[in-house]
Amino acid sequence: MKDAWSSDEVRKAEEPLIAAGVPLMARAAYGLAQVVLREVAARRARTRARAGGVDGARLRGSLGSDGLPGTARRRPPRAAGRGDVRGARAVLLVGPGNNGGDTLYAGAHLVQRGLTVTAVLASARAHEAGLARFREVGGQVASLADLRVPAVVEAVRGADVVLDGLVGVGARGALRPPAGGLVRALADARAAAGDQWPYTVAVDIPSGIGVDDGALPGPVLRADRTVTFGALKPGLVLPPAAGVAGAVELVDIGFPATPGAAPRTAGPRHAWGAADPAAGRVLRLEAADVAELWPVPGPGDHKYTRGVVGVVAGTGTYPGAAVLATSGAVLTGAGMVRYLGPESVGTRVLLARPEVVVAGGRVQAWVLGPGVPVLDPDDDGPDDEGQARRIFGALAAVTGVLSEDVTGGRVPAVVDAGALTMLEHRLPAFAVLTPHAGELAELLRGLGHDVDRAAVEARPLHWARTAHQATGATILLKGAVTVVAGPGDVYTQADAPAWTGTAGAGDVLAGILGTLLAGRSAEAVRDETLAARLAAAAVLVHGRAATRASAGGPVAALEIARAVPAVVAEILGR
Ligand SMILES: NC(=O)C1=CN([C@@H]2O[C@H](COP(=O)(O)OP(=O)(O)OC[C@H]3O[C@@H](n4cnc5c(N)ncnc54)[C@H](OP(=O)(O)O)[C@@H]3O)[C@@H](O)[C@H]2O)[C@@H](O)CC1
Numbered sequence: 001m002k003d004a005w006s007s008d009e010v011r012k013a014e015e016p017l018i019a020a021g022v023p024l025m026a027r028a029a030y031g032l033a034q035v036v037l038r039e040v041a042a043r044r045a046r047t048r049a050r051a052g053g054v055d056g057a058r059l060r061g062s063l064g065s066d067g068l069p070g071t072a073r074r075r076p077p078r079a080a081g082r083g084d085v086r087g088a089r090a091v092l093l094v095g096p097g098n099n100g101g102d103t104l105y106a107g108a109h110l111v112q113r114g115l116t117v118t119a120v121l122a123s124a125r126a127h128e129a130g131l132a133r134f135r136e137v138g139g140q141v142a143s144l145a146d147l148r149v150p151a152v153v154e155a156v157r158g159a160d161v162v163l164d165g166l167v168g169v170g171a172r173g174a175l176r177p178p179a180g181g182l183v184r185a186l187a188d189a190r191a192a193a194g195d196q197w198p199y200t201v202a203v204d205i206p207s208g209i210g211v212d213d214g215a216l217p218g219p220v221l222r223a224d225r226t227v228t229f230g231a232l233k234p235g236l237v238l239p240p241a242a243g244v245a246g247a248v249e250l251v252d253i254g255f256p257a258t259p260g261a262a263p264r265t266a267g268p269r270h271a272w273g274a275a276d277p278a279a280g281r282v283l284r285l286e287a288a289d290v291a292e293l294w295p296v297p298g299p300g301d302h303k304y305t306r307g308v309v310g311v312v313a314g315t316g317t318y319p320g321a322a323v324l325a326t327s328g329a330v331l332t333g334a335g336m337v338r339y340l341g342p343e344s345v346g347t348r349v350l351l352a353r354p355e356v357v358v359a360g361g362r363v364q365a366w367v368l369g370p371g372v373p374v375l376d377p378d379d380d381g382p383d384d385e386g387q388a389r390r391i392f393g394a395l396a397a398v399t400g401v402l403s404e405d406v407t408g409g410r411v412p413a414v415v416d417a418g419a420l421t422m423l424e425h426r427l428p429a430f431a432v433l434t435p436h437a438g439e440l441a442e443l444l445r446g447l448g449h450d451v452d453r454a455a456v457e458a459r460p461l462h463w464a465r466t467a468h469q470a471t472g473a474t475i476l477l478k479g480a481v482t483v484v485a486g487p488g489d490v491y492t493q494a495d496a497p498a499w500t501g502t503a504g505a506g507d508v509l510a511g512i513l514g515t516l517l518a519g520r521s522a523e524a525v526r527d528e529t530l531a532a533r534l535a536a537a538a539v540l541v542h543g544r545a546a547t548r549a550s551a552g553g554p555v556a557a558l559e560i561a562r563a564v565p566a567v568v569a570e571i572l573g574r
């Protein structure tokens, strides 16, 4: 489990450590410098290899200094990257606070390793001790006020690496001038430069993101890598800011394993892993968490104890959604999948998946809505071939508005696509709504919010939480980073390649989640936070299956479903 800490939690964790004399900034700066050195060395090796047309590292290992094969083998192996960074140029963008301090101390390490480093001070103030150390080792210092923005952009363009140390977790809101103007110019230059841009490292966070909510309130320079200190921050895992953070790397500076736990004053060790977070945290599940959640059958289980999934999906116009949702459910390991829908669609489902039972009966979870048209309240005769009636019936069971004698009891449900427009009553948290941003905007408009797709994409966490509060349901908001908001923790999963954005991929996800909910149906009804964890687990499995099916190239939705069994086996370690 990855656990993101808010800026307040970071500050509270730092206080006792600073009081105990733990050199937090020195640790942060050293870790940052090591990452920069490693990346600069790796990029130079790649450039040399491309220029030479062969693998430069292999060449160095097999040729001696005289160019003759074999002589290099007698030399001791060099530490990775040592010497490969000499003469590289780095520009530091330095703000007034401790984020700038980290950057200046890291810059001093870079100077000592032979880089040419220029610090651009963006404000009249700078971390005094950090600046003194940087000057002492021979770093060059310039001020934004003297240089002006165009000259700084040129200096950055000519560098091998740029460190964004303008602001960190102490900042609030959009970057103010002059830092804001500089970052806007740099972001524009980066967008125009394509590949011809220096490796960009964000110090702790990309300056200007919403640290705690992942918003992008103003200009931000997109990073290739963010080196963050002590703990992940919510803005590094939440969209849209997660999209500008690049690869996120955590440097351990000695924070406790969980916020509020006793501080560790000894040497660094990894801060995540054993987290047992309090409610309301921003979390990301990993494979081990999904293995713990997975309903693995035991010898005493049979198809009914393993969970029956009822799928109401597809119409004559959109029969594929029924095939994809039932395939997702079957291949995730449902005890049984029942299909309810038009006969013509049922026939196609059976052709694709003969395991499916095309008949009603008791179920432990519902999948409602894939491939069912949006209900138009002004249209008195929607051509949905009875699917709306079936969905209303199932929702009545989920919400408990009908007697359990009639409905067979309250069970969890996945509410997708057309079914999202058929909500009449407050839902329990064990109903999981699975909209993409456009569908969530439509749902929210129906609840009286003036919001469109772009607004949801700008503040996905906020709107997912708003929808949860308004409907009672758990919200799984799909996207490149999928956000799950329910009564407890928020989950943010980024497990899938962009190829996954293809028609039908969401139908498969609905089926996967239906099987997970059916497998732990009674517990999900009892524990109001379980549906969100299962939803995040489904997203992880779906994303990994998409990665496997894609293998770096295009992916078709049905292939995602087909990859699920191998992914589950891998996660369970079999
Ligand atoms: N504490 C420690 O020992 C450790 C801290 N660590 C590091 O420190 C970072 C936190 O440092 P921090 O708290 O000094 O704040 P920081 O993020 O540098 O920015 C604050 C400055 O920015 C300014 N500013 C604010 N908003 C702004 C805006 N919108 N636009 C423009 N400017 C804005 C604000 O100016 P003011 O509002 O006061 O005029 C203030 O001067 C943390 O991310 C990590 O990198 C690590 O080394 C571990 C040890």
Ligand SMILES: Nc1ncnc2c1ncn2[C@@H]1O[C@H](COP(=O)(O)OP(=O)(O)O)[C@@H](O)[C@H]1O
Binding pocket: 417, 436, 478, 479, 480, 481, 482, 496, 497, 498, 499, 500, 501, 502, 503, 504, 505, 506, 507, 508, 509, 542
């Ligand atoms: N850029 C992206 N990167 C990764 N996953 C994506 C991306 N775009 C969409 N997805 C995923 O693809 C799926 C698309 O679902 P959805 O929009 O409901 O399509 P459909 O209704 O056609 O099945 C979701 O799981 C979503 O998270």
Ligand SMILES: [K+]
Binding pocket: 099, 164, 165, 166, 167, 168, 202, 203, 204, 205, 206, 207
């Ligand atoms: K920063």
